[in-house]
Amino acid sequence: MILASINHKGGTGKTVIAQNLAVCYAITGSKVCIVDADPSQNSMRWFDARGEKEPRIPVFSNSNHRTIRRTVEDLYSNEGYDTIIIDSPPSLEKIAGEIISLSHLVLIPISPTGGNDIWSTEQIAEEIERISEEKGQRIPASFVINRLQPNLKVHQMFIEALREHSRVYNINILETMLHLRTAYGMANLYGQGVYEQDDPKAAAEMVNLSNEVLQIFEQL
Numbered sequence: 704m705i706l707a708s709i710n711h712k713g714g715t716g717k718t719v720i721a722q723n724l725a726v727c728y729a730i731t732g733s734k735v736c737i738v739d740a741d742p743s744q745n746s747m748r749w750f751d752a753r754g755e756k757e758p759r760i761p762v763f764s765n766s767n768h769r770t771i772r773r774t775v776e777d778l779y780s781n782e783g784y785d786t787i788i789i790d791s792p793p794s795l796e797k798i799a800g801e802i803i804s805l806s807h808l809v810l811i812p813i814s815p816t817g818g819n820d821i822w823s824t825e826q827i828a829e830e831i832e833r834i835s836e837e838k839g840q841r842i843p844a845s846f847v848i849n850r851l852q853p854n855l856k857v858h859q860m861f862i863e864a865l866r867e868h869s870r871v872y873n874i875n876i877l878e879t880m881l882h883l884r885t886a887y888g889m890a891n892l893y894g895q896g897v898y899e900q901d902d903p904k905a906a907a908e909m910v911n912l913s914n915e916v917l918q919i920f921e922q923l
């Protein structure tokens with residue numbers, strides 16, 4: 704399974720979701736790696752912070768739109784990785800198009816903060832449509848709500864607005880929503896996933912997310 708964690712909007716949780724899914728799948732025995740396509744190299748730093756901790760999750764850096772496809776396909780077809788998660792940069796440059804085009808499933812992390820977060824989904828959704836047309840095949844994509852604070856009125860209104868976009872663009876919203884929790888920041892800092900932190904609610908929602916994504920992939 705080749706997964707993209709992508710949104711040109713910055714700070715929505717692309718990196719944290721890539722890392723946490725990688726930990727969940729690695730713990731269940733998959734051979735997993737992350738391809739860090741962001742020149743700011745946050746997943747590479749996470750790998751350094753992880754050190755010798757098991758399970759090992761290699762992170763390969765490639766932010767070149769001309770070679771990323773070859774890197775990912777080589778890892779998938781020749782190096783035996785069964786799960787590859789691409790941590791994408793916050794941009795809609797050519798690299799984003801390549802990542803969308805080569806992935807089996809595109810995850811779009813989104814923070815329910817306000818209008819800009821909704822409006823930016825239009826651009827990424829249109830890019831997915833454009834690349835799907837180019838490829839002659841619909842590229843499956845899902846929104847992942849992250850940093851949710853369910854009691855905030857603005858978050859409830861945001862989800863309603865996103866449901867409308869979801870219908871228009873035929874991009875579903877994953878049932879599992881990730882909440883705002885310090886465990887995500889801590890795990891991110893120490894080269895871990897929340898599954899490896901002491902926060903059962905965070906661990907449970909990440910396991911749910913990893914299962915939901917896997918189910919979607921298996922039904923493709």
Ligand SMILES: Nc1ncnc2c1ncn2[C@@H]1O[C@H](COP(=O)(O)OP(=O)(O)OP(=O)(O)O)[C@@H](O)[C@H]1O
Nearest residue numbers: 713714715716717718719793850883884887888891
């Ligand atoms: N659910 C969450 N709860 C608390 N903190 C979170 C959560 N998700 C992400 N964060 C924190 O928010 C910050 C931004 O997350 P992250 O780096 O994953 O976003 P990004 O989309 O990859 O950003 P960029 O566009 O800069 O690559 C990080 O410091 C991360 O630890």
Ligand SMILES: [Mg+2]
Nearest residue numbers: 717718741745
């Ligand atoms: Mg990032």
